[in-house]
Amino acid sequence: MPTISVNQNDMFELLGHTYTMGELEALLLLVKGELKDIDPQSGELRIELKDTNRPDLWCPEGIARQIRYKTGRLEAGTQLRCREFAPEHRILVEPPLHAIRPYIGAFLASGVAVTEQFLTQMIQTQEKLCDGYGKKRELFAIGIYDASKLAFPVHYRAVAPESVRFAPLGSDEEMNLAEILARHPKGIEYGAILREHALYPLLQDERGDVLSFPPIINSRTSGEVRVGDQRLFVEVTGMDLEMTFHAVNILAYNFQDRGFSIEPVLTAYPYDTPYGRDVISPYPLKNEATVSCDLFERYLGMTTTIEEVQSGLAAYGVSSQLIGADTLTASTPSYRQDYMHAVDVVEDFAIAVGYDQFEPAMPERFTVGRLAPLTILEDGVRDALIGFGFEEVISNVLSNKAEFDGDALEISNPMSESYSMMRNSLLPSLLKVEAKSSKSLYPHKIFEVGEVALRDETDSHGCATQSRVAAMIAHAEANFSEMGSVLTYLAYLMGWTCSLRPVKNALFIEGRCGEILIDGKSVGIIGEVHPETLTKWGIKMPVTLFELQLTAFA
Structure with missing residues (x-):
């Protein structure tokens, strides 16, 4: 869970009132926060936030803003107050960036001198958003600059790694982009994001001065914000436009809460985006849900x-x-x-009212619980495979397009591209584990019992959840017969009548792949993994797998 450090005087100034520590702890419940530590000498507070769905709260400005609604110091519906757009405040995007890092949003903030305290908090917010919400800068990265040093329009370019040299933050030496990835600490840490590309993104102003090499490092000349700066240029580059704009909006509100005046910036794209080719940010993203009043009573038990x-x-x-x-x-x-759902609105109402306002009610019925038949079957399969010398792994049900092909279900509003699909098979999960285990002593014998989601037009939701078991053996002599014997013995222990039927599947070697039939019904697949598949995953040993569904037998 995110934990942030906040100066208590800075927090009280943002809150518009001074509170005792006891009062502040009570108010932190509004943001699912807990006061973990207080340094009486420095006045530093450490606050742990027990919610990862609200990145706007990962900073003192967001926490104070949420509390001010409850204390009456801020009205609901208060929007971002932007000055009128100035036509010269533009970012021009080059076409090749569409395949590298396609989106950028920005704004200007002015009117207040940057203080030491605000600079510290700004850096912390930048790091928390980029590392937590932005998946260590892979999904988006933030750059903040002294706007007095740059000339508009700003150019978002795709350049050859050796074509541009500049001095990055933390260094007096000029380097080209390839050298930054190889030698600079930030390049070493985040370079994997860009290494597969022939061209790298670069931000330059109209004079050709380098602002930054996103998402790696700012330039030392214009990318170093100092105490006393009164006009800042804030940009976010990313892989998803909505997520990029969300980060821009969080930062714009934070600056506004500090007294800054916000000036919008237009981004001109040479390709289509979900919001058009000329897009002004901060962008008014919508976050709304429709809810009926009876839902509050149904979930909260109050009229x-x-x-x-x-x-x-x-x-x-x-x-x-x-x-x-x-x-x-x-x-x-x-x-x-x-x-994501009307229930989220109910939760907001419950937090605002206070959970201590709800009367606890004892259950009216007493029942004796027992395991579901499917759970008993899953546990039996686990026990059997562990007895065969396999180790169990547990993987996420949510995954991404890079790992799951075919007819996998996509999530319409994912919080992260890494978890944008529901898996439709357990096999890629096992291959992913094997790909990361090449340094472990062989043989590797692992299995997973878990859920997959499949399209099902007969279901009211259009999909169905299925429980499956998959097992993998990897070593220099791994073969079909070895895994077949495991499957045969598992079927014997479970009381199944098991047979195999030849089948073709691109994942497996032709002639060494079979369809698993239990009591004459097709329930799975077994085979030796094709060398092309192993190469794709970076696996160097032969691998044999099987997968079969368990739902049908419960």
Whole structure:
């Protein structure tokens, strides 16, 4: 969970009021926060946030903003106040970036001198967002510059690694981009993001001065913000435009809360984006959900009127509009992008009201629980495979396009590209583990019992969840017969009548792949993995696998 450091005087200034530590701890419940430590000498507070869906709260500005709604110092629906767009404030994007790092959003912040305390918090926020929400800069990265040193328009270019030289932050020596990746600490840490590309992204101003080499490092000349700077240029480059704009919006609200005036910047793309070719940021992203009043009573066990619901939501910074006698649409400012279901609105209301306001109710029925038949079957399969000398692995049900091909289910609003699909097989999960285990002593024998999601037009949701088991053997002599004997003995212990039927599958070597039949019904596949597949995953040993579904036998 994210943990941030905050100066207590800075926090109280953002809150607009001085609180005792006890009062502050109570208010931190509004952000699912816990005060972990206090340094009485420096006044530093360490706050742990027990929610990863609200990156806007990973900074003192976001925490203070959320609390100010509840204390009446900020009204629900308060929007970002941007100055009128100036046509010269533009970023021009080059076509090759579409295949490298396609999106960028930016704004200008001015009117307040940067203080030492704000600079410290700004760097912390930048790191927390990039590392946590941006997946260590892979999905997006943030750059902040002294705007007085740059000339518009800014150019977002794709350049050859040896074609440009500049002095990066933390170095007095000029280096080209390839040298930065090889020698600079940040290049070594984040260089894998770009190494597969022939061209690298570069930000330059109209004079040709380098601003940064995103997502690696800023230039020392214009990319170093100092105490006393009064006009800043803030940009975010990324792989997903909505996520990029979300980060831009969080930062813009933070600067506004510090008293800065926000000036929008237009990005001109030579290719289509989800929001057009000429896009101004900060961008008013929507975060809304429709909810009926009876849902609050059903989930919270309390009777509420629509007026009470609206009042409670307003105390959490959520605007609401009636669209019927007992139904409303709830919406938040654009620094939040966490509404996935009407239940999320109910949760906001419950947090605003306070969980201590709900009367606990004892269960009215007493029942004796027992394991479901499917769970008993899964445990039996686990015990058998462990007895055969296999080790169990547990992988995420959510994955991405790079690992799962075919008809895998995509998530329409993923929080991260790394978890944008539901897996439809356990086999890629086992291959992924093997690909990272080449230095471990062979043979490797692993298995997984887990869920997959498949399309099912007969289901009301259009998909169905299936429990499966998959096993893998990897060593220099791994072959079909070895895994076949494991499958045969497993079927014997489970009381199944098992047979195999030849089948072709691109994952396996032709002639060494079989369809698994249990009691005459097709339930899985077994085979020796094709060398091309092994090369794709970076696996150097022969591998044999089987996978079969368990749901049908429960």
